[in-house]
Amino acid sequence: MRRMSFILFMFAFLFFFQDRVHADVVDLTKKAQAQAYEDYYPLIARYNGTSGVTFESYSVYWNTTKLAQLEQELLKNKHGAELSLLGSVKIFPDYPAGQNVLGQYFAQYQVSPKLSLLSNRYIHLYGGNEWTTVEEMATTLAHEYGHHFTYYYLLNKEQCLPNEWLQSQYAAARELFRYPSVHADGSGAYKWYMPEILAEDYVQLFGSPNALKGHMQMNVHLPTPFELPALQTYWKNQLGAPYEPMPPLPLRLTNYTVKNNVYALKLYTYADATAYVNAQDGNGRYASVYIGSVPKGVKETTYDGATLNNEVSWLFRSTMVDTALFRVVQPTTKGFNRGSATLRVQYGTIDSLVSPPPLFPDVVGEELQEAARLLYERSVISGFPDGTFRPNERLLRRHAALMLIRELKLTLPERYVMKATDVKPTDPWYKEMAIAEAYGLLTGYNGKLYPNDYITRAQMAAILTRVYADVYEQPTGNRSFIDVPPSHWAYEPINTLFYNRVTINNPYRPNDIVTRGQFVLFLKRTIDKK
Known part of the structure; x- marks a missing residue:
């Protein structure tokens, strides 16, 4: 039995330690025709998809039912107008383009009267007798569709020929100018070929x-699109x-143990939804692997090489x-998928990588992190039960008042009688609103404090300058704002905040709702002036 276990482990080792398989783009614009692999295999099944894409199988493992499932998988990749230009997806039993080629996308475009991707483009998927499930084909399918997607946008929208892609807006946004190995003509290493970088970005986003x-x-030398x-x-x-x-999701090494050169x-x-933890070797030579799933929220999970299966250990x-x-990486149904930066664990220097968990995982940016930590240490904020701060959530007037009450350590004056008519003694926030009214933190209007209304940036300026009048320096001049004329009711408070560098935004956007993150930044900058 011990011998059998050893043999199985070696099989897994040999299977997973092989050069990465990859995919190619075939530009038919520059060729008379492509190799017609269909001529060498009998057609097993055809499915005319509801998407307008035809799916064909030349593998006995892919029947009409599975082709219909493959269409549904295709449609789970985010898509738009470019889908109408895809004519077919074909599955072949083996690897007619080479053992290391899992798929190919066949591009073709016209240059005049306007640069545009032609219709009836097609995708080939290889190894159908080996990769026999939709799940196993999913990444290759997404990668090949990524070629179709990105060709469409760089050709049709940017009007940029493939050999000019290094000068494209995409290349600038991707910061490819930092990497001299990147090429757009196929003359260099495959991993630096720009169409492949674009397709990989598509899969991730x-x-x-x-x-x-x-x-x-x-x-492995490029930052992930989640970091850009x-x-x-x-x-x-x-x-x-x-x-x-x-912003990228946080991923940190917080602790480790090692025994017999095997690390845990x-x-x-x-993550704010179920996410996957993936891994690969530091040189990117071998196929990446799935380590496990993590549920929504803050998690610290130990992955022990001594107990993980051989595909991963x-x-x-x-x-x-x-x-x-x-x-x-975290899949999403709307908007971009989310993911972390790559955590590079060098076992020889692993001690230098260990760091404590962040105070709030969803607070990004050095100043905002400092502000959140300062106010947390002063018991002004505590975050939510799931461990997050939610800096992008809009702030209610009563929540702003509560932060100020905690910061100023205010208590309710004895025998104070609440005057506002929209706050009842049975309300959970009655005491805080009474304190806010007693000290003039909130003044409201028409005899009401409106505790459950969102606070605007203009209102925030008025409140802060009223509460911290002895902290802010008086402006020596009147600032000209794009969207706040001198006649605006909150011009003077806004001008005071700008003069004291509590805000630096112009336009100020006085009617925008304040977020939790913005308020703690304003409060931290105010505290720093004391």
């Missing part, structure tokens, strides 16, 4: 849950709502790899 599971971008707000902004400008740039790593993660053995890469 737009791919289906199945495509993301176990996937890590092949080029300019790249996400590029796609937001192309696609519109609901695509909004999002404790990883801290945070080799990444935790310093005798096999000196560096392992980890990433958490």
Whole structure:
């Protein structure tokens, strides 16, 4: 039995320690025709999809039912107008384009009268006798569709020929100018070929849950698209709502143990939906693997190489790899998928990588993190039960008042009688509103405090300058604001905040709702002036 276990382990080792398989783009614009692999295989099944895409199988393992399932998988990748230009997806039993080629996308475009991708483009998926389930084909399908998607946008929208892509807006947003190895003409290494970088970006930002599971971008030297707000902004400008740039998810090594060169790593993660933890070797030579799922919220999970299966455990053995890469990715139904930066664990210097969990995992940016920590230590904020702060949530007037009450350590004056007519003694926030009214934190109007209304940026300026009148310096001049004329009711408070560098925004956006993150920043900058 011990011998059998050893043989099985070696089989897994040999199977997973092989050169990465990859996919190619075939540009038919530059060729008379492509190799017609269909001529060498009998057609097994055909499915005319409801999407307008035809699915064909030349593998006995892919019948009409599974082709219909494959269409549903395709549609789980985010898509738009470009889908109408895809004519077919074909599955072949083996690897006619080469053992290392899992799929190909066949591009073709016209240059005049306007540069545009032609219709009836097609995708080939290879190894159908080996990859026999939709889940196993998902990443290759997403990668090939990523070629179709990105060709459409760079050709049709940017009007940029493939050999000019290094000068594209996409390349600038992706910061590819930092990497001299990147090429757009196929003359260099495959992992630096720009169409492949684009397709990998697509899988990460737009791919289906199945495509993301176990996937890590092949080029380990590039930052992930989750770390590049300019790249996400590029796609937001192309696609519109609901695509909004999002900060990367946190992923930290918080502790580890090691025995006989086998490591157990404790990883801290945070996601606002179920996410996947993926890994690969530090050089990106071998196929990435799926480590496990993490549920919504803040989690610290230990991954022990001594107990993980053989497909994964080799990444935790310093005798096999000196560096392992980890990433958490979170599929979304709307907007961009989310993910972390790559956590690079070098076993030889692992002690330097260990760090404590962040106070709030969803607080991003050095100043905002400092503000949140300061106010947490002063018992002004405590966060939510799930461990988050939710800096982008809009702030209610009563919540703003509560933060100020805690910061100023105010108590209710004895025998104070509440005057506001919209706060009842039975309300959970009655005491806080009474304190806010007694000390003039909230003044309201028409005899009401409106505790459950959102607070605007103009109202926030008025409250802060009233409460901290002895802290702020009086302006020596009147600032000109794009959107706040001198006649505006809150001009003087806003001018005071700007003069004291509590805000630096011009336009100020006085009618915008204040977020929790903005308020703690304003409060921290005010406290710093004391």
